[in-house]
Amino acid sequence: KAGVTQTPRYLIKTRGQQVTLSCSPISGHRSVSWYQQTPGQGLQFLFEYFSETQRNKGNFPGRFSGRQFSNSRSEMNVSTLELGDSALYLCASSLAWGVGAGELFFGEGSRLTVL
């Protein structure tokens, strides 16, 4: 079974631009969560989707948004990029929601550099 796939793996943008990151969960997993990882800050929760609906949201500005498609694939978008948005963005999938999702399976991440 294929793992969680994130694209692109690396990207460089300039301030003010926008970026879209993609995540394909493990087959059969219906919940997708997004995290921002920066040195010293650990894994900061962005949002979580299940059945195309955002179920939970972290403390990030409205420039960060996401969506989930009917095939459970998810995208996150960051508009008006700032230097501080430079980070590794990790996507994680889990089997379900509301019944004890348990283990999160992470992708390898998309490393975003904002210049």
Add this chain to the structure above:
Amino acid sequence: GENVEQHPSTLSVQEGDSAVIKCTYSDSASNYFPWYKQELGKRPQLIIDIRSNVGEKKDQRIAVTLNKTAKHFSLHITETQPEDSAVYFCAATAYNNNDMRFGAGTRLTVKP
């Protein structure tokens, strides 16, 4: 929302010694507490988890303890080996919720 604090941020031990990482959480509704290990350049992976109806869980050299009254839980690694060197993250969430909140991480270095 849930806030998870993790200590220490860095930990260095000699091979064969034990390592202990501690976390506290704020939301009394949290009842699922996993630990993830992230090796350099790799994705985080679950190594052990504990649910609130259990006070302690052990898996070979790794154990986790939970004190719900004090809202803290700890990871214990015995007989450490160089391959245990990694960043360890604790997390907390309500079991019926995917809003998983992580601690800031502990960088463990095991010196041979």
